[in-house]
Amino acid sequence: MANKSLYVGNLPYDVTEQELRDLFQAWGPVAQTRLIADRGFGFVELPEEKAAEAITAMNGKEHRGRTLMVNEARPRGDRG
Numbered sequence: 001m002a003n004k005s006l007y008v009g010n011l012p013y014d015v016t017e018q019e020l021r022d023l024f025q026a027w028g029p030v031a032q033t034r035l036i037a038d039r040g041f042g043f044v045e046l047p048e049e050k051a052a053e054a055i056t057a058m059n060g061k062e063h064r065g066r067t068l069m070v071n072e073a074r075p076r077g078d079r080g
Contacts, residue, residue, distance in 0.1 A: 003031045004051035008058075009041040009069035020044060023063065027054040043073055 008020065017033045020042050024030050027050040035042040046054055051072065059070040 002048040003045040004048045005073040006044045006046060006051060006055060007041065007069075007071050007073040008044055010066050011035075011040050011042060011068070012064045012066055013038065013040055015042070015064075017042075023058065024054055027051075027057075 006024075008023075011020070015035065017035050020033045020035060021030045021044070024044045024046060028047040031045040031047075033042060033044050044054075055070050055072065058068055061068050061070075
């Protein structure tokens with residue numbers, strides 16, 4: 001089963017990796033989380049077949065007073 005990495009932006013600066021994992025576990029096992037807490041964003045790896053569903057459900061959702069931005073993570077060299 002392949003995983004897809006999702007970008008999760010506008011997170012509270014004090015969010016934990018466990019909290020991030022808990023937000024996305026409804027769409028299958030979270031393979032990995034990476035949190036860039038001091039920048040307010042992170043990444044979540046989910047099963048590929050559930051990634052689009054998670055993006056649709058979580059993008060624009062409010063979490064602790066902040067509106068989340070969720071989309072497919074772009075490869076490092078593909079940022080403009």
